[in-house]
Amino acid sequence: MTTTTRLTGREVRLVERPHGEPRLDQFALVHTEVPEPGDGQVLVRNLWMSVDPYMRGRMDDAPSYIPPFRLGAALEGGAVGEVIASRDPAIPAGATVSHFLGWRDYAVLNAPDVTVVDTTLAPPAAYLGALGTTGLTAYAALTRVAPVRRGDTVFVSAAAGAVGIVAGQLARRLGAVKVIGSAGGPDKAARLVTDFGFDVGLDRRKGPIGPQLAQAAPGGIDVYLDNVGGDHLEAAIDAARIGGRFALVGAISQYNATEPVHGPRNLYTAYSKELTLRGLLVNSYFPLFPEWIEQAAGWLADGSLREEQTVVSGLEQAPAALLGVLRGANIGKMLVRLEEG
Numbered sequence: 262m263t264t265t266t267r268l269t270g271r272e273v274r275l276v277e278r279p280h281g282e283p284r285l286d287q288f289a290l291v292h293t294e295v296p297e298p299g300d301g302q303v304l305v306r307n308l309w310m311s312v313d314p315y316m317r318g319r320m321d322d323a324p325s326y327i328p329p330f331r332l333g334a335a336l337e338g339g340a341v342g343e344v345i346a347s348r349d350p351a352i353p354a355g356a357t358v359s360h361f362l363g364w365r366d367y368a369v370l371n372a373p374d375v376t377v378v379d380t381t382l383a384p385p386a387a388y389l390g391a392l393g394t395t396g397l398t399a400y401a402a403l404t405r406v407a408p409v410r411r412g413d414t415v416f417v418s419a420a421a422g423a424v425g426i427v428a429g430q431l432a433r434r435l436g437a438v439k440v441i442g443s444a445g446g447p448d449k450a451a452r453l454v455t456d457f458g459f460d461v462g463l464d465r466r467k468g469p470i471g472p473q474l475a476q477a478a479p480g481g482i483d484v485y486l487d488n489v490g491g492d493h494l495e496a497a498i499d500a501a502r503i504g505g506r507f508a509l510v511g512a513i514s515q516y517n518a519t520e521p522v523h524g525p526r527n528l529y530t531a532y533s534k535e536l537t538l539r540g541l542l543v544n545s546y547f548p549l550f551p552e553w554i555e556q557a558a559g560w561l562a563d564g565s566l567r568e569e570q571t572v573v574s575g576l577e578q579a580p581a582a583l584l585g586v587l588r589g590a591n592i593g594k595m596l597v598r599l600e601e602g
């Protein structure tokens with residue numbers, strides 16, 4: 262099937278690399294003509310796009326595990342959309358698919374680069390949150406990288422964020438007896454306990470996190486899921502019990518740094534406490550998607566896993582949403598709902 266009319270759409274481009282915190286004028290919204298899909302390709306109208314802290318790293322022209330965004334080109338990122346034209350027999354028009362060409366109204370993709378998602382299991386946006394890389398990150402962290410065992414005390418930083426909310430609930434399900442989270446501000450810290458099943462919510466803005474964590478876990482912590490790095494990682498090393506397991510997932514406190522950052526000053530205690538500190542890249546755990554989605558979709562459906570989203574409307578608001586997630590403007594998954602261009 263081919264499209265008969267030429268579509269125009271909008272895309273968000275990076276026009277200047279930030280030094281420190283990004284600014285809105287470093288992005289541009291541009292109208293473009295959408296190409297026709299070729300053989301083996303699909304044309305997708307994006308409905309939702311994911312806004313993720315790692316995108317900040319791609320704005321720098323620096324070596325990384327993932328190439329930098331190109332200046333003058335559209336940004337990229339997780340998205341869910343509807344196939345509106347298909348030239349591949351495996352992907353029918355009308356299918357809802359996830360893929361990595363967000364930041365634009367329409368995307369032309371090779372069929373192997375899209376995944377058909379089951380919208381009878383969960384709404385499309387869930388595939389960017391609990392059923393997407395967000396949820397998979399929490400699952401891989403707490404079952405493979407720093408496995409939670411029955412009776413553990415678990416600490417999660419950026420706990421009111423996308424990964425954090427899933428991680429706290431999953432830690433409990435895996436048998437943790439105490440789940441401690443940190444978040445920015447008294448409201449978020451309170452919601453960790455009232456809405457998301459944490460036992461204690463620490464407010465990172467109230468004061469240093471180390472004393473707060475020591476008070477919340479006088480006997481120490483067994484598992485730490487680190488979304489933040491810096492002061493939080495140092496506090497967790499101090500609080501760790503012998504044999505503590507750390508999943509190093511992110512270091513958002515350092516993403517806008519303009520100077521080289523120092524490592525945790527107490528890292529040397531990792532040897533005497535026999536800690537395991539292990540990094541995680543979610544891409545390495547994509548084979549776990551089927552087992553994760555099967556479980557998590559059931560929990561979402563029966564209400565035992567609670568998702569939360571902060572939704573911003575309109576592609577033109579996507580840069581502000583990215584600045585927002587880096588500042589803690591979100592609770593749960595930061596998403597942009599796209600409108601037709």
Ligand SMILES: NC(=O)c1ccc[n+]([C@@H]2O[C@H](COP(=O)([O-])OP(=O)(O)OC[C@H]3O[C@@H](n4cnc5c(N)ncnc54)[C@H](OP(=O)(O)O)[C@@H]3O)[C@@H](O)[C@H]2O)c1
Nearest residue numbers: 314419422423424444445488511512513514541542543589
């Ligand atoms: N390794 C991987 O494959 C992988 C995959 C997904 C995500 N990640 C990482 O996991 C972390 C969470 O990602 P997410 O998508 O779930 O984002 P998120 O937690 O929904 O959003 C980021 C949160 O970080 C907190 N934050 C911002 N600046 C901070 C600071 N200086 N100190 C402490 N907290 C700060 C803010 O919450 P508060 O203001 O409430 O603290 C903000 O809401 C990020 O570091 C991300 O890069 C890694």
